Amino acid sequence: MLLAERHQLILDQLTLHGRITSVELAKTLAVSEDTIRRDLNKLGELKLLRRVHGGALVLQEDTPDYFDRLSTPDPSKKRFLKPALDMLEAGQTIVIDSGETCRYLAQNLPANLPLTVVTGCPLIVQDLMQHPQVHVIQIGGRMFKPAMRTVGNSAIEMIKQIRFDLVFMGICAFHVKHGFCVSYLEEAEVLRATIEQADRTVLMGPHDKLDKTMTFQIVPAQKIHHVITDAGVRPDVQTSIQALGIELTIVPSS
């Protein structure tokens, strides 16, 4: 068993389970706990995992609070815009979910395109109030502050009464095996209900969000119809996504 090989196995185990203990690893890999500790410390220094007492955790790149994200507008999200806009047709009923990428889409809808836009995010509602042609439907419910969106049964009941031509969502985490995931249960419930009502679901997000997992699965990967991402997708990830019949659009990375 080579050192580098062991390191790779540790990282694999970590992405799979999200957590790992030194004892388990020592047992699985048939080396002493001291060795494992040295490995974990090293990988921790390299910022490949989060070293904690007793083992290690996946480093959750901080999902910054919504308001923080707003204060630092990211123009790089613009590249996802064109493929998304190309899908739109007059008269459609579409969902634009909460999140920075989605909001950017809402703000850049063509002024002469008549649409019905459904959303649970009051910021997007506000953005669209200026638009001369779109009807805006706000999904009601309890406001969930971390995601800046409505959640709960009221929201789900309302969603169930609408059928969507197209749903746009940002990618929190997508994984061929573990599906489309987010980190809050309540958000997952609403998103699941939304996708259930959609003819077509489109995810938008940078390539590093693919092959990633989070606590709550919204839907398995094959429920997604289209993924828009930027260059840098691992070839094996790319092929396995396409093998599921998911359309993959890759835009140049900035």
Next chain:
Amino acid sequence: MLLAERHQLILDQLTLHGRITSVELAKTLAVSEDTIRRDLNKLGELKLLRRVHGGALVLQEDTPDYFDRLSTPDPSKKRFLKPALDMLEAGQTIVIDSGETCRYLAQNLPANLPLTVVTGCPLIVQDLMQHPQVHVIQIGGRMFKPAMRTVGNSAIEMIKQIRFDLVFMGICAFHVKHGFCVSYLEEAEVLRATIEQADRTVLMGPHDKLDKTMTFQIVPAQKIHHVITDAGVRPDVQTSIQALGIELTIVPSS
């Protein structure tokens, strides 16, 4: 169960529910209450939560935006504020309707008052997102641009399922004989449903809106419980309003 992992779970639970007790946590996470207490103290030191007797609360820390707005009061609307705020009690479920006066009320709710605020106006939702103590319920439905609010059957159905302790609305037009009026049918329908569910309805607006009419009556005058206005009400209007059993609060006109 790793310590760091447990800390993360505690913080997750906290963002989810806003509050958490030591006993619940000890039970859920299957560790002793002593351990939980140590965890909470540690996380408290790190300013990741607010440690209180019996458990912990989400950090109601610096919300600069929220308090900044407090320091820029519009004196002409401010006068309606005090009588309205005096009616509030912790734990109430209130409606804050759309409109400038109402929005001003939303922006100036005391930071330490726990309330459930229901509204159909995304601007007010957004104002309240940074309030540390209020739960916000957004009434869903079609966005009606002229009034910046949700309307339609979805909205009415959702309203019918909630009971309100207190409803605050701005006065578009109020008349002893013709009641509380607005100029749009769809807005009237929603407001009527809202008042129907309220224990007490409070109107706020300048004196010149009294003794005025508009096309669509929401409710007859006697359905209103309280009117807050400024000095200048015609004496006969004043007496006829009070004759209907409506409480009338007159604040000095700036």
Next chain:
DNA sequence: CTTAAAAGTGCAAAAACATGCAAAACAAAC
């Protein structure tokens, strides 16, 4: 004031850790 829950304190056991050291494995130079 009374009382029960919650919190702080000291302590001991177990687990995890860091460190130094020597054997083993490996690479590179001779």
Next chain:
DNA sequence: GTTTGTTTTGCATGTTTTTGCACTTTTAAG
């Protein structure tokens, strides 16, 4: 092939962290 130097690994040692228990003190509600 041998030597030299480096890296890796496991072990023994002592240290630190974590945790639950017994005990006292504080808190908050009636």
